[in-house]
Amino acid sequence: MLPKRDSWAEPYKIKMVELLKMTTxxxxxxxxxxxxxxxxxxxxxxxxxxxxxxSGTNAMSDRQWSGMMLGDEAYAGSKNYYHLEEAVKEVYGYQYLVPTHQGRGAENILSQIMIKPGDIVPGNMYFTTTRLHQELAGGVFHDVIIDEAHDSASDFPFKGNVDLNKVEKLVQEYGAEKIAYICVAVTVNLAGGQPVSMENLKGVRNYTQERGIKVMLDMTRIAENAYFIQQKEEGYRLKTIAEIVKEICSYTDGATFSGKKDALVNIGGFLALNDYDIFEEARNLVVVYEGLHTYGGLAGRDMEAMSIGIYESVQxxxxxxxxxxxxxxxxxxxxxxxxxxxxxxxxxxxxxxxxxxxxxxxxxxxxxxxxxxxxxxxxxxxxxxxxxxxxxxxxxxxxxxxxxxxxxxxxxxxxxxxxxxxxxxxxxxxxxxxxxxxxxxxxxxxxxxxxxxxxxxxx
Incomplete structure (x- = not known):
């Protein structure tokens, strides 16, 4: 009788190697x-x-490298921008795209648009650059992640979840109008790469819609979070990574994205939005900090590689x-x-x-x-x-x-x-x-x- 096999194997073969240096x-x-x-x-x-x-340390595929040769380096209206826009709409479902040089460029623009001095920004555990941009814009970060996230030994499967009781306390104390938005990160980095459940995301969406609060997603490692939902959450085992990724995004109003993680590129990111008014302001502001709204600090070849990587990330x-x-x-x-x-x-x-x-x-x-x-x-x-x-x-x-x-x-x-x-x-x-x-x-x-x-x- 053959033994049961649960082994995984890389779905690729190696075409080129980079030699490593051994030290004493x-x-x-x-x-x-x-x-x-x-x-x-x-x-x-x-x-x-x-x-x-x-971040930016991944190996690109042969398709991505070939895409690098198709870079349209026009200053305005690069065709690679439209390829990236199409990928974001198809895979994530957001209507509007503002490319940035990496994720923190998107964090900066989002914070400047949506945070007023004294605003409260709840989030499921801080991330370093995210919190700093929020604070530089005058916001005050509050951690609303569940308590299990702070316990390294807890085996709770979704330690990235938002604790809505903590959010409610902030709303009671400051008022919903003082909440700039809720920042939800998937596979929460500083908790150990811990995922958020779909049930929790739905709960956050229902809570915020009733109170007029927007939800902004840090979707840097969204495909990894989707994998955990597929493997651990009831009702998702037969759904694809791509289907789960799109559903996650559907419970949010916009997202910041570092393409240097999931999208398998060395540089690149974007701000994705569904609200046209916020998009219009972001499209203006990106010109000040990043570059024209159709390149956002990126070469055309980088946008092409990122658009290909987005599709590869959900395989x-x-x-x-x-x-x-x-x-x-x-x-x-x-x-x-x-x-x-x-x-x-x-x-x-x-x-x-x-x-x-x-x-x-x-x-x-x-x-x-x-x-x-x-x-x-x-x-x-x-x-x-x-x-x-x-x-x-x-x-x-x-x-x-x-x-x-x-x-x-x-x-x-x-x-x-x-x-x-x-x-x-x-x-x-x-x-x-x-x-x-x-x-x-x-x-x-x-x-x-x-x-x-x-x-x-x-x-």
Missing amino acids: PSQRKEALKQAGFNTFLLKSEDVYIDLLTD EEHMKARIGQVFYLGDKMKEFGVPIVTPIGGHGIFVDAKQFLPHVSQDDFPAQALAAEIYLDAGIRTMERGIVSAGRNSKGENYHPKLELVRFTIPRRVYTQAHMDVIAESTARVYERRNQIKGLKMIYEPKYLRFFQARFEQL
């Missing part, structure tokens, strides 16, 4: 010192396996292999006893630094220290998602998030299963010597988004 422990030690113990400041050539982010076999690779790494981590956020999320593995390094105070930046140690062991670059990323409040005080995580982000279509084995084994070695790891002291802190450029030294 002494070389990595010097590189980390020069980078101020901040993995963002490491040179790419000093990294063996790069898990810093899945069933692609998403099965994408999430399958993440799960493979997560399961290996668990086998070695490494504490990770569960359930395993969509775009990476999130190691719980508080459990990994319980002897290191959060004010001594345990996740930052752990990311440095992981690089030292085998040249694997990860990133901190904890107190450093959380930043400071308006009074200059450090936020102290409940989650103190190291993110192992898996680029799409880039690494093999053997790379996942190396990553898990290296992390296990660091875990074995975890009691020897010390915290860090911040010696340089930039004004905004400090995790990108801050520098540290060992205590």
Whole structure:
């Protein structure tokens, strides 16, 4: 009798390779010192396996590369813009498109249009650039994610869900007219890539329609969220990823999108809308910050690659292999006893630094220290998602998030299963010597988004 097989395999074959540089422990030690113990400041050539982010680090398909040769680089009215507009309408269902150079360009424009000083912006956990744009526009972010999201050990399947009781408290306190919009992110990044259920999205839509509040979607990893709905939520097992993606969007009024994730490109994003008046204002504002409304800071070839990538992102076999690779790494981590956020999320593995390094105070930046140690062991670059990323409040005080995580982000279509084995084994070695790891002291802190450029030294 043949054994049952649940294995996944990549739905592609490799046509070209990029050679990686192997480094010695002494070389990595010097590189980390020069980078101020901040993995963002490491040179790419000093990294063996790069898990810093899945943003713009994906491998494009042969169809996308061929599309790059079809770039219409006209300043106005590029045909590639209209291809992208068609893809957004067909796959996501939004009526109006404003291209931007990447997701944060769309966040900036949306915030300037929709937020007035003093407005409240509820969201299912903050994301760094999103919250900063909201705050720079005068808004006040409030976290309305369910409590389970702040518990790394909770096995609740949809930890990205919005807690409507928390939203109602804000409405009661400030009034619906003070709510700029509800920002709903799918596969919530800082919770560990945790999905939102369709039932929750419907509930948010019903609640907001009754009170005249708009819902804006951060749809950067929407196809991954759709996969989790397909696999975990009753009534969706027989629906396609594409069908679920479109239904998610139908419960929102607009969306910001970083094409550098789901759409498998190296640069690009957009703001998608259903309200013509907001679109008209955004179309005017994009000219100021990004470029003409038919290119938004992008070359025609980039828009073409993104339009092709949008279609590829909702292919069933692609998403099965994408999430399958993440799960493979997560399961290996668990086998070695490494504490990770569960359930395993969509775009990476999130190691719980508080459990990994319980002897290191959060004010001594345990996740930052752990990311440095992981690089030292085998040249694997990860990133901190904890107190450093959380930043400071308006009074200059450090936020102290409940989650103190190291993110192992898996680029799409880039690494093999053997790379996942190396990553898990290296992390296990660091875990074995975890009691020897010390915290860090911040010696340089930039004004905004400090995790990108801050520098540290060992205590």
